[in-house]
Amino acid sequence: MKLGVIADDFTGASDIGLTLAEAGMTVTQFIGVPDGAADAALDAGVIALKSRTAPVDQAIAASLAACDWLQAQGAGQIVFKVCSTFDSTPQGNIGPVLDALAAHLGAEAVIVCPAFPENGRSVYQGHLFVGDALLNESGMQHHPLTPMTDADLRRVLSAQSARDVGHVPAHVVQQGARAIAAALHGRAHLITDAITDADLIAIGRAAKHLPLLCGGSGIALGLPANFDRLPKTPDWAPVTGPGVVFSGSCSIATRQQVDVYAAKAPTFQIDADRAVMGDYQIADIVAWVAAQNTTPMIHASADPAVVKTAQDRYGAGVAAHAIETFFARLAPALVDAGVRRLVVAGGETSGAVVTGLGASALRIGPRAAAGVPLLRSGPTALALKSGNFGGPDFFAQALAMMQASA
Template structure:
């Protein structure tokens, strides 16, 4: 193993894994910290946690457990992966986890860079943009779990961190890796431990990857991972594998399960339904009343599966989500939806579904756990940040999509790729 990655949610894990695979690194994603299990044969292993929205102390504990396992497995460098929209709260979890990992590794400095230009996430002068909008003006402002109302990442990260937070500006990144490393040295001399790094394109990400080659820890979205395989190959650590993304063909039925309420997923659900494809909407109020919504969803799916793929979704507009949360409570409403969709997904697989698209990080985590999947082999990219994966040892393909990712026709595009 060359690289050990700790990801704070399930879709984020497949996101960073897809960046590594497309550059020729054989990559496996494991679900949670393995217990008494040997590391898989791979160049990179991604440990997928559900720590993005847990209490900070729990996120730190789980991340340190993942680090211990990856270190014991022989990883040479480590990567803490979070969302390209820097999803967090004033209490964490990005700052506390990053500092805990640095302490455990004896590291005095690391970058923080959520940039993913291929999906419109760029960082300039320390401010995060989503497309042409500042993060604070984007749909993330009303995210039901981690609303992001400040685009100044230095300020956001400083509020979560014990140590000082600095900035590596675009004009430094544009001068190349040597200039960036010199900036690292200057920041260290000023007592800075974490530095937000600008990146507005893939060239900038590659510069940052090269500049960070000797750091024990990188903290970033998936973008910086794009440049790491080339650095490892130059060092003789890696022989890129042109077939790293190859997965065996899998027959069977197809379905989509969507729990994300992001604007991107909302548009994808609307596009699916507008194209005449069948869909069943989960009624959260009916769930709260104890009605058998999962049974009803499965019955609907079984009526249509023989004719083609089916969508089961809880995706709703922001105002509807807020109303549900106000009536039922944020955590209770989310837990009910996750449990229902996970039950539906497991029943769909029992009914012969072998190609399953899941939209939403929390939903993906619940589904994977309900299916008893312990590790995933990473395959080809569908859209930037979203690959197909195969459950190890099973004829089951899964596409775990972050809520904010994918084109409007993503569901149909993904299923067509493995038809």
């Protein structure tokens, strides 16, 4: 293994796995830290953790364990993969985990860049933009678990980290890899501007000898070339059979996708109160899915005001945990009943589904949308979508792609 990735959620892991696979690396996404050794022919291993919103000490411990396993497989460079909207809180977990990894690896200057231009994420003058809006004006300020109320990543990371936080500005990045490398000095996390894919490719070249980087999937665009890898399309064998759409994300993009899909397919909406009370019977919902003539959707996506009401009633994490537990129980029951295609929206929901299925590793397939690959776990095809990713008709498109050849 040449490159190791520690992802703080499951959709982020498949996102960067796709970037590396399309750039020519052989990639496997592991669900948690594996017990045994990886295939010696593997170029990159991506370990998916559910650490983004975990208690800080648990997030650090899991990340260090992942780092140790990746290094034991031969990985000479580690990427700490975070969301392209830098999802965190003033307490972490990005800063504390990054500090721990830097100390563990003896890393001095650490590039930090969540930019993903293909999906509208750019970093300029240290500020994160979503399209033409600052992060805190993009809808992310209403996120139920990690509300992002400041677009200045220097301030965000400084509040979380014990290290100095610096900045590599766009005019330096645009001079190329040599200029970027010259700017990497001191024991600091360096917010690095990136506006285009060309900027990210230059950052990748500049990072060739760094032990640690942090960013979104875009930060991996330039890394495979450091190992003489050439772009390719990942293989895919068609998966047929019944499908289901799950959605737990409350992002603006996902709620639009839910509305579009609900106009053409049977829909079952999960009520937070009933989920907390344990009112839903898994067998009843499996039977409802089996009775549908078109691929149904089961979702808990709601307006932020509705989510806040549930949080106020039960506590910030209680309703979310109840809904995740519901999806974790439902997914394997549906697969046992013959469902073979699962499209899942939301990082926490995706983590719950994959954990419920008991998957230990996922094969990276071709892209269903920017940042979203098709995945294979045994006979089951999955697409794990970050809340903000994909176009309005993503659900139907991903289901159709699963049945086609690459």
